[in-house]
Each structure stands twice: as structure tokens, then as C-alpha cells.
Amino acid sequence: MDGAELAGQVLYTWLTLVLGLILLPSAFGVSLGISEIYMKILVKTLEWATLRIETGVAKQSILKNSASVGIIQRDESPMEKGLSGLRGRDFELSDVFYFSKKGLEAIVEDEVTQRFSSEELVSWNLLTRTNVNFQYISPRLTMVWVLGVIVRYCVLLPLRLTLAFIGISLFVIGTTLVGQLPRSSLKNLLSEVVHLTCCRICVRALSGTIHYHNRQYRPQKGGICVANHTSPIDVLILTTDGCYTMVGQVHGGLMGIIQRAMVKACPHVWFERSEMKDRHLVIKRLKEHIAHKKELPILIFPEGTCINNTSVMMFKKGSFEIGGTIHPVAIKYNPQFGDAFWNSSKYNMVSYLLRVMTSWAIVCDVWYMPPMTREEGEDAVQFANRVKSAIAVQGGLTELPWDGGLKRAKVKDTFKEEQQKNYSKMIVGNGSLESELD
């Protein structure tokens, strides 16, 4: 009897604490400053750990952690220089050397594959999962690490799970209730309140610290919001600061329940899997949606897949053919506190969420950027590239022309044709074939 009573008491106090310290302030958008204190302690601890590791490293010699330096010596000379031989410029048997060398270089190291694994850290952040080259340094560091493990798994994880559970349940219940009301401005207001409160609770569930910059450029009604994609959490981060219309596929399971609930309170655009393949249908529906200029801005991730937040890959032109004003947003996570990247080929959604909930925190910056529209004589692809560059520059990310969705499909032939064209010009454009004397 006593045991059960005690457990009941503990649970009761726990829930009251959670309610009072976290839920209520979230509902009113007020912060009690607990997260800030936590972050300060965390930053101090990690700085101390970094110093210890650096002094430890000076004593031993370890492989240099070349996270950003390439692993092979590259000769970036253009095709003309790389192919020039002893004779003039006709085809030679040795031309194959250039292509095979370039090919083997790509096999050893390429720009894209590394973007689909988590960013390497410059200094260890006391999480086992990021321990790449860091070796045992001192007992004190190990103790701090053990303490960190206990704090993360025994204190933070249950707290976060509770919050996530409450957040999602409140969301589903709230939107269902609001969905009963007839369409009116009251309904929209209530739906906004429900959305924002539950998103704030969910962000606390991840210990998220988000800095919004340039809030005067927040996406307006009737526009399209475009952002770089790192994980499903991006959606959460953006909706904490404003309501959007989501676009996407209908899922099953928990996601499906959430999707159906959301749609009751405010109009989102969900597609069946078969409809997604029909590009024209998708674009048509989105065009209809923004035609009224009264609807919430549409949120789209033109990369189409999650990238590891060090670079921005090709923006698919579909989103830029709809018309309307584009509001670009750049999202950059700070990997020191927790890795937000979802490597969907390695982890499924549940293990991903568990990993996120056992990190220190999710810290990110969100930059709202001035709206852009398609200019005269600019086609959708050029416009997409322009927006992509702007986002890359703002977020401090590298820009790559490659298609991130490529891990599932084959490369377009146009890139290969360019190389073939360059080469052909060299061996045929000379005209020396015709004039050769036997």
C-alpha cells in the first residue's frame, strides 16, 4: 500500500511541477527563464570540457580531426589542362587517364555523400555518439561524462517524454474541439492559440532554444514560405512563431492522426501518395490555395529531403512555378548541443526522436528574409537557384548544385552531356582530322 501511495504522490508532485513551470507559461507565451539557466550551465560545462581535451591533446599526438579539409590532394584544373598531352589536341589513348583519375577521386571523396551524414564536431560535446577521434583524457572528464549520461537519460528524457505526450495529446484534443466550430474569425483565433501553445510545449520537450532574426520579414498571408530542410523538427521550429499551411503526403499511424486533427481546425493541403506523383495536380491545388490571399502562408521544403545542415542542395522548381511571393527562411542548427539531422536511411522516426531527446538541447537560428518574386525573363529554375543562393548566404551554408533526392534516383543526363560536349569540342573541334595527311 505504502509503495503505491508513495509512487502516486511522486507522480502527482511531478505533474504539478510540470504544469506550473512549463505548461502554463507556454500557454501564455511567457518564459520563466529555466531554459536559459540550463543553457548557461551547459555552455560553461562544455567550455570546460573543451579546455580539458585540448590540454590533454597537447600531451599526446592524435590524428588531426580534419572535418573540413579534404582527404585527397585535388587538382582542380579544367578538362583542357588535365588532358593536354605531348602532341596536339586529337584523341589520344591516354585521354582515358584523366577521366579515370577524376572518377576514382569521386569514389574516394565526393561533395554529396558527406552531406548525408552528421556534421563532424570540432570539439567533443560529451555525447558518445559524436565521439569520433577523441580518446580517454582524464578521470575528471569521464566523471563529467557519466554525470551527463545520468542527467540526460534519467532526468531530461522522462521530462521530455512527458511534455511531448502532453503536447501532442493537447494538440489533437484542441484541434478536434476547435474543429467543431463553424468557420469564423473566432475559430481561426482559437486554432492559432492551440497551434502555438502546443508547438511551444513540444519545443520545450526538445529543450529547444530558437533565435528568430528579422521578424519583420515573417511570411505573410497568401505567400509561400521556403526553407532548407534538415529534419522534421524544422516544421516545429517554424510553427512556433506563426501558423502555416502545411503541404505533404498523408501518412499512417501517429502522424496520420496528427494530420487529420490539424486539418479540422485550419485548412492544410494533404495529398494522397498517388496524387503526389502528378506534379500538375499538386501545383494546381497550391495555386488555388494562395489565390485568395487570405489563407495562411504555405510551408514548403524545396530540397525534398533532409540534408545535414552544412549545405543547401538543388531546390526543385515545382514550388517556384506556383507564382506568388516567396518568403525565404534560413535555418541553421548549432551541432554542439545536439544533432538535429535525420538520416532516414540509418534511423527510423522513433529512434531519431529518442536520439534528439537524449541530446543536450536543440539550438538553432532562424533568419527571415525579405520576400522575393520571379523577375521578368527568369524561368522557374533560375528563380529557384536565386532563392537557394540567398538562403545559403544567410545561413552560412555551402551551396551545391546536386539533387539531394538522388539517394533514391539516378542523376540527370544533362550533367554528363556537358562533360561529353566539352570533350568532343576538344578532339573534334580542332578540324585536324580532315587535314591529316597519311
Place this chain on the structure above:
Amino acid sequence: MGSRSSHAAKIPDVDSIRRETGFSQASLLRLYHRFRALDRTGKGYLSRLDLQQIEALAVNPLGDRIIDSFFPDGSLRLDFPGFVRVLAHFRPVDEEEDGNRDPKEPEPLNSRMNKLRFAFQLYDLDRDGKISRHEMLQVLRLMVGVQVTEEQLESIADRTVQEADEDGDGAVSFLEFTKSLEKMNIEQKMSIRILK
């Protein structure tokens, strides 16, 4: 969770691979990480598809031929030793090592001869030891795509085979191939230096 250690002990048969290919411990470790990264689904070996998904390789006109050289004899699985064996052909030649070599041991994989053999088999589609005019045409077609007419390509192929062919059998054997390239600085053109 995948914490990577800096121990080469994780690589199976690391000593025999080191002896066979001549790569240093550090280089082998880097190549092993690369092998694991390319093996996206964690099968333990690489398939043709894994290599085809490297975009910079897929746009290379000779991409398919290069991938073929990793899968000799119609095999479908590329394990780590096989992977490194092909890459070893591109290891830069170390003069000091060359001088100290024991002549009784087999030639290192990155010798001039072996580099030439690698280039030769990019042309020799049916692996019969000769590059026929037909094979030359096919490889040329890969390199130029649709940009060049059939006649132009045929005259290039004819000229090339004629120039290299010494015994007049209408095909280029490996010896004829090496002779026509004897002045070329193969070591520099076919070397990839792995930084420490």
C-alpha cells in the same frame, strides 16, 4: 549509435591488405570509413548501385567503365579488400620504396605497368587482352556521347588503332599499348595522393 574509434583493428585482415596494397595504416583507415559511408544500407559490401549513386561519378563519361573495373568476372559484391585493391593502382609512386623493393616479390599494385594495365582494361571490354577497333569505337562513344557523328568517330578510332598497331592484326595488344605511351608521365597522371 556508431561511435567510430581510431583503431585500425576494426578492419578485417588489415595486415595482409597493407602488404598487398602498400597503403599506410592511416590511409587504410580513411578508406575504410569511406567504404562504410558508401555502403548506405550497411550490408558490409558495395553493390554497383552504391557506386552509381555517387553523383560526380555518374556524370563522368567513363563512369560505367570505372565501375566495371571494380566488379571483375561478373561479381555483384565488392568487399573492402577488393575496393582497396583497385584504389591501390592510383597510389602515388614512392621512389624510395621502389629502390628498396625485393625483386622476388610481386610487383606493387601502383607500379607503372599495373597503372597501364588498369587503363588498358578500361578499353578492353571483353577482356581478351586486345583492344579491337570495335571496342575503341564503343569507348569513344561513351566519352563523346551524341556530340560526334559516326563517321568522325570511326576515323578517329581507325587512326588511333593504326598508329598503335605494330603487328598489323587490326587490334592493340597490351604491349603495343604500353609502347605507344612509353613517353607519357603515367605516374603523375594516374596518382591520387591521400592527405594525412
